[in-house]
Amino acid sequence: MAWPGAGTTESAGHDFLDHTSEVTLKLWAGSFPGLLSEAAVGLSEWLTRSTPRVTHGEPREISLTAKDRESLLVAWLNELVFFGEAESWLVAKVDIEATETRLVARAEGIRLDRPAVGVKAATFHGLSLRRTDRGWEAEVTLDV
């Protein structure tokens, strides 16, 4: 339990769990779109190793489709890994609409002064995503 996550809402949050060679991002939120938002915030935090600054003027709309919720979560994180590394852009705040196989995200970003290269990819390894009494929970392993 390295960095307890701040959470985008009261019922949402994230945490980083130890793994011998990688790191596992644990997520919880009241809704599936909320979980995807939390994933973005968690990734930004890992890549900057602190809670990202919220800045305005770097908006971005992202649409993605995948074959199921698990793939959508992994694809979303990998989308953000790409933007972080290729465009030095990370999510600060995001509103997401999502179904089981599609998401539309409207994000406000932060522009870094150098590429964020700390994560190679989000993986399917040990991926879990489940409904709980309080909403949704997931664990996704990042290759770092």
Place this chain on the structure above:
Amino acid sequence: MTTPRSGIADTAKRVSDTELEIPVSAREDLRVPARIFADETLWAQIRGDRTVEQIGNVATLPGIHRAAFAMPDAHEGYGFPVGGVAAFRTSDGVISPGGVGYDINCGVRLLSTPLLARDLDANIETLVHELSRSIPAGAGRESRFHMNDDELDRVLAEGCRYLVERGWALPEDLEHTEATGRLEGADPAAVSKRARDRGRNQLGTMGSGNHFVEVQRVERVLHPEAAEVMGLTEGSVTVLIHTGSRGFGHQVCTDYVALMDRVMPGYGIQLPDRQLACAPFDSVEGQEYWAAMCCAANFAWCNRQLITHVARQVFARLLGNDVELRLVYDVCHNIAKLEEYDGETLCVHRKGATRAFGPSNPETPLAYRSVGQPVFIPGSMGTASYVLVGTDEALDRSFGSACHGAGRRMSRGQARRTKHGREVRQELSDRGIVVRCPSLKELAEEAPYAYKDVDRVVQVVERAGLAEIVARLVPLGVVKG
């Protein structure tokens, strides 16, 4: 951390003092047995995480030949364990991007020098400093070698041959690079724009994590004949470069794991772990991944070659133009290769494992036909590294493969909580090792105690007949990625 997990590890039978076997009967879905090279101490560590379950998962993949192997440095990864070797028949088997890993053709190369460590004493601080200024390391430092699309295509298709043309590689460097620094199956058309965008400014950069450039002293020669062929003498200075295909390879893997996850059901492939996503080798998707993976492998060889070029410039500038840095060899430890065994063409996946061909193998460079292909096993930052040579015997035992490093035994978080980066730097400095690192946090994550004991790992490799120890190298200075 070495609490044994239950499961198929309990079915392991010791075959020799360096090898265990998980029988094919251990799990209903295994197609072949799993073999683990370890003594009792390493076995206790290996069975402490999910390594054994993961090598079992590999043994379920279609077309797997003989057995799935775990090297003595094996530890839990994603999909394949790190330190895993598996070969699939190209006729009815698969190719798996997760079985190669994100850092395609991560590897190690060793350069010999005519210098003696005792002559370098006064200059080591300056030398390490200049290397760290000249070789971009850590998060997001950009390349000095900018490539337009056509030039990048040539890197991807031609590998190090193209760099000879540009004056960034010597012709003799090619012969001393695995596969001469170029896999022929490369087709830049199989690579996404995203992979290009991620990798474009990263040629000649080290990246972060466990990558490093180390200036070393040959502490001990244990196989004088092989050491002489390699130009290594006790007390001489060497340079070890450890890095891979950077964001380019990461994106190739990401793209093809996603593609194979989508198309796999159509091929009737069911997996115990989605990260093992794969497709038949001879399918459209299998062939596209192969073509893209070969591009990433060529990118990685060019990356290590460009760092070599810069290291040569730094040594010449500081120590004189007559100081020649000769490439001893360059080996990959995350790759799939086509090789012939038992009359079959196999796609051999080495994930955190090094090819270790013996003297009689035609792919062993001519210069090393009397001793075997050089194998380099970097220790963790600040500990010893080893030079070995492959054996002919390894072909039968492990598809001609040996280990790739010490292997992690602690998570990054655990390593950080054990000591602060400042303490780690001080301890290295107290031992006379000059360290340059862009992040103290990452220095703590890569501290020597976070890894298995490299001395034990290579001893097991030698006792198991996979490779022979040639020399032990100790660090004088480290530039950490």
